Amino acid sequence: QVQLQESGPGLVKPSETLSLTCTVSGGSISSYYWSWIRQPPGKGLEWIGYVYYSGSTNYNPSLKSRVTISVDTSKNQFSLKLSSVTAADTAVYYCARVAVVGVTSAIQYFDLWGRGTLVTVSS
């Protein structure tokens, strides 16, 4: 079955760029939207953005100036870059697949999640 796995540094210094990759195994990255979601320790979930396999993106406006999400279909991977990080960006970062139901009134939801990776921002 399809599985997602996040990878990347667990520690990032303030003002630097956080970079994570999500590898999709057991299925193709094509024909889906792929998303990043984060969860600060002990807190709730925040949607960061998504990328379509074609490369088109949609970001949370609160993070848009610092976020880039990209896809590499040849490697079956998609990636997150978050620049100018601060301690407030410390969180567990999840990658997830976005399922879409319907055509004219498409309903979207996260039907498959990676296990998550903790990224700590600290000097």
Add this chain to the structure above:
Amino acid sequence: DIQMTQSPSSLSASVGDRVTITCRASQSISIYFNWYQQKPGKAPNLLIYAASSLQSGVPSRFSGSGSGTDFTLTISNLQPEDFATYYCQQSYSNPWTFGQGTKVEIK
């Protein structure tokens, strides 16, 4: 942004109980609405999508209802594995937002 407000924030219940969690959206979102379950140290898991559609593999004791601004998740016959935190989420407009979570604890 559309605010999603869950109630209660936490509740205590016993095995076999019927549990109801509500989520209210700050504006109408039709049925662009989903429920997730999260256990400690684990990723969230989709339970209900489009307000009332049960995700494949999810036990039938979970059910969802509502449209517009008010939504409900019901767990009938609560099982030990159901003690977790539940989140609602809207995908009506950017940014997609989650509720603050409802923690279901053992009484």
